Amino acid sequence: MTRSRRFKLQLFRITIFIVLGAFFLVPIGAMLEFSTRGNAINAPRNLDAWKNIVQTPDLVSAITASLELAVITCLAMLVLLLPTMVWVRLRFPQLNRAIEFICLIPLTVPAIALVVGMVPIYRWININLSDSILTLAFAYLILVLPYSYRALDAGLSAIDLKTLSEAARSLGARWGTVMLRVVVPNMSSAILNASLISVALVLGEFTFANLLAYENLQVAINYVSLVDAGTSIAVAVAALLFAFALLMILSFVGRPPVPVAKAEDADFELGKTVSLSGGLVGRAR
Template structure:
């Protein structure tokens, strides 16, 4: 992909024109900005809705865990075409109140990323003693918002990052829903440009892949760093005797 996107198909040799088009092409640049904004909004809405719900279910309604698990994994079994058709009437009201902006796809994308985000957050919450942490914070006078923000989230930060990065990758790579609803997101624009300008289309696709790789690499480095800190703290605690200074 790097070789093809830098190849001058007409004059021979190498050129960076395809990569310059990512910024100079107004339609492509606009679609890039739209997809990035969709990623940020999708992650924000997903975390605000999903993380407090999962915490509440674990602490107050453990009987509902199976139901939440089923609902969050359900989008995996429903084709994108069915989702679009099912939400068509709902989106008539969404566009009526919020306009026909592509950013309204946020609501659909939150549903699409639920299975991936749920698994990442569920694994992180299962790795900590959530009840003890929350009860300790509450006994010291912290409200629920403060408990979640300052006590629980720092302990599941790797899971939050994992859910966020996976959601960003899913949104940046989503084509079917955006195409069926007629919005010009990055993937839709890549397909449209590919019909007339192959190198630019490939350059944009490669940029998305590299961006996703950088996010996953960053997640891996952060996870290792936090694991190293926990291991060091555990070794230091074990090395200090109970009556020591």
């Protein structure tokens, strides 16, 4: 590579990083700036908007509801998906592709389209089961299915599931013990990944909640913005930073030492996931 070409390349790289870096970081800085503005033109900066978060009952209940939903969705995802995936690998390997296909469907059906079909179902649930916001977990589980499937799939591919479970079974373990004391400890990082991405997705969810008329965190932020822009932006920043922290942990999460079976590919690549706003199949396998 000639010297002038190397120089041009470096110049190009630096320009790209500065321009795009500004494009991505300035809006987040601007939100912080906006949320600390005083109430008048020349008023000094203050944290009133941040203090207002806890003094707005709607926000507090919405934050609680969203956190509860995140936990429920996460647990339900693990309870439903993990045993099914393990069982399919052990007993119905021919169904593996089918399960993968089903789990990835929500990526190709836009949330805004899926919610149209959910409305009648939720009308039935409201009348016959419960009108609690926590019923949203049913819908959210569908939403997180593709992402958690991929995370768990990576974890399961990295361990020798058949040998491990047979060893445990031949030593007299019941299936519950196999799951909890053999499978789960061997793929803890994949489970952590699947859980983190589920929590991040649920905390950022707006479409289902808004159109099924439930007030979760994002819907509440949207309502509050009509009254008090500063406070709503303060909550938005707080939620955003929380989700960023989760996702950053996810992408930097170290590979834990796993003595029994190797779990080298177990860490979940963010590269395989796609946007919250109704994304699609990430990268081709």
